[in-house]
Amino acid sequence: MDWKKHITVLGALRIGFGALGLLAAAIVFVAVVGGGLLSGDQQAIAITSIVGTVIAGMIALVSLPWIIAGVGLLKFKPWARLLSLILSVFDLANVPFGTALAFYTFWVLIQDEAERIFVGEAI
Numbered sequence: 001m002d003w004k005k006h007i008t009v010l011g012a013l014r015i016g017f018g019a020l021g022l023l024a025a026a027i028v029f030v031a032v033v034g035g036g037l038l039s040g041d042q043q044a045i046a047i048t049s050i051v052g053t054v055i056a057g058m059i060a061l062v063s064l065p066w067i068i069a070g071v072g073l074l075k076f077k078p079w080a081r082l083l084s085l086i087l088s089v090f091d092l093a094n095v096p097f098g099t100a101l102a103f104y105t106f107w108v109l110i111q112d113e114a115e116r117i118f119v120g121e122a123i
Helices: 003-039 042-074 078-091 097-109 112-118
Strands: none
Touching: 003 042, 003 078, 003 097, 003 112, 042 078, 078 097, 078 112, 097 112
């Protein structure tokens, strides 16, 4: 089996999931802050600006490790393997797509051949 191809696909999927999180952060920001702006009330604008920024920032911050892990996997960095396995535990709660990604991650990265790729051994 071509484990490098599986690791590359996994890296792309991680980046994709992280990008979806960043997109969600942007949508939340626009919706919450925009709602306050549409009201025209200065107090509502102040509150929704703070709330929208904080929530969007938290979503973006949580999405960044998935992108970082994906880039690391594409470069076959050893730390990316461990980070991806840790993130997969959190993916399990994101039914159904995150769960599928978690199982695929476990299946690919726990293989002895995949581990050898990350430590630089030829297979």
